[in-house]
Amino acid sequence: MTESTTVTRRPGLARLRAWPHRHPVAADAVLTAVAALFVLTRGDRFEHLPGERPWWVLLAVLLVVPLVWRRRAPLLVFGWMAAVAAVQWFFARALVADAALLIALYSVAVHCGRKVALWALGVIEFGIAIAILKWAPPAGMLDAFVFLSGLATAAFVLGRNVRTRRAYLASLEDRARRAEHERDQQAQLAAAAERARIAREMHDIVAHNLSVMIALADGAAFAARGNPDEAETAARQVSDTGRQALGEMHRLLGVLRGGQETPRAPQPGIEQLDELVAQVRAAGLPVSLTVAGPAFPLSPTAQLAVYRLVQEALTNVLKHADSPEQAWVRLRYRDPVVEVEVGDDGHGRPMASAVDGHGLSGMAERAAMFDGQIEAGPRPGGGWRVHAELVSRRVAPA
Incomplete structure (x- = not known):
């Protein structure tokens, strides 16, 4: 028979054992009543007091009744009973x-x-x-x-x-509570980190694709009268960009739903930089991509x-640069560092939102994941430059 079966079959015994802990005052009152009843009904067979019975009854009551308060004031109760016993030693x-x-x-x-x-002992x-x-x-003294x-x-x-066992159980309960609290904290931190990751992904997907779609739509509207074929091509690129954004949104929503099976597409990486650059070129901004240094996995x-840093x-160049004629993406492998640089030759400074918005903070968070750093600011000759480094020791080989 297992322990759980024994406990299940004897629920009354478990409740009886737990009753003194739930009702300590009542339990001590019952103990005191039983002790007083025994002393008053059976004590006269063992007592040899000179004089009248009420005297030993009074001493017995003074010794037994304080037990009601033995949990709330154990030292005071013990001192009182020791004093009564000392009086008894002198007179009875x-x-x-x-x-x-x-x-x-x-x-x-x-x-x-x-x-x-030890003092009480x-x-x-x-x-x-x-x-x-x-x-x-x-x-018979010895x-x-x-x-x-x-x-x-x-x-x-x-x-x-009993005191040691209670302290041990209390320490176990405290450790269990602290472990549960820490587990809840870790779960909250993990949930917050996941929310931040999804927010970064959403921002990158929506901001980039909408910026490209706006640039393409503006170009299509401009070319609609003079060059219908070019306008049609721009409209088709708008449609393709929207479908791509919708597909990535569906992928993220599938992750959020968790339990539903959704088609899984590979995450974009360095191999998709060419497609990204081509998409921006189609929006009307000449962009070059340069890769230098021996590549490592x-x-x-x-x-x-x-990919998200470049995107x-x-x-930001599409949204905030002032009349840029060209932009460039430079990827350099310097073992153990991967260096990324994106710049443009626009005029003036970017809008405040490009500096203080969520985009640059998201890029800084992505770089920090790989012990990297990011720099963003105006170029001396005009335009804007974003430079980031990722340390490859945090990057596992493929």
Whole structure:
């Protein structure tokens, strides 16, 4: 029979064991009532007090009743009971109710520190010693001391073990809570990073393709009267660009949906730079692509970063450059660095949105993923220049 089956078949026992922890005051009240009932009904068989019965009843009540507060004020309860026992030692004989001191010692051992608990054990041992010297017969002193000291030591050790076990369980619960909290934090950070990644992708796709479509549409409108064939070609390029943007949007939305099967297309990389440059040329901006240095393998993630950097930089040229005559893309391999440069020869400075918008911050984030850096600013001879470096040690070979 497994443990889970045992617990399932004995739910009443589990509830009974948990009841004292859920209702400590009520549990201590029941314990006190049982102890008082035993002392008052059976104690007269063991007590040998001179005088009237009410005196030993009063001492028994003063020893037993404080147990109700043993959890809330264990040290105070123990001190009170020790004081009552001292009065008893001066004026009476041993009582069955003295066993309540063992419960008080156990409570101190559970709820107080080690030094306080040892002090309480020392008080009990001292009380045992003087009680034996006064009340025990000479022939049985040693046996009585060993027996009573054993009871006191057992109460002390049991209390300390319970305290240690509770502290261990509390530490496990605290570690579990902290692990759960850290797991939630990691999940939130991962979700935020994924949202930022998708936002960058959305920005790059939408901004670039819309900029190209606007440039093509303007060119088609200009050429519609004088050159219908050229206008038709520009309109077809607008349509192709829109379909490409729509396809990439569907791919991203498929990732967001998660559970649905969507056609998977490879991510754009360095091999697609020629198509990107051709698309920008079709929008009316002459662009050249130059690759220098011995090429070395780059991971798909690194290639995507390079592609998006070039795409965003060319998009900014289309959107913000002032009458550029040409633009250029230069890709240089300098092991262990991949260098990307995009520039134009436009006049004046770009609009503020090109500098302070999300595009350049997204490029900086992509470069930072590969321990790289990015520089963007006006060229001395006019126009704008974006320069980025990616460190290849963060790039796994293909």
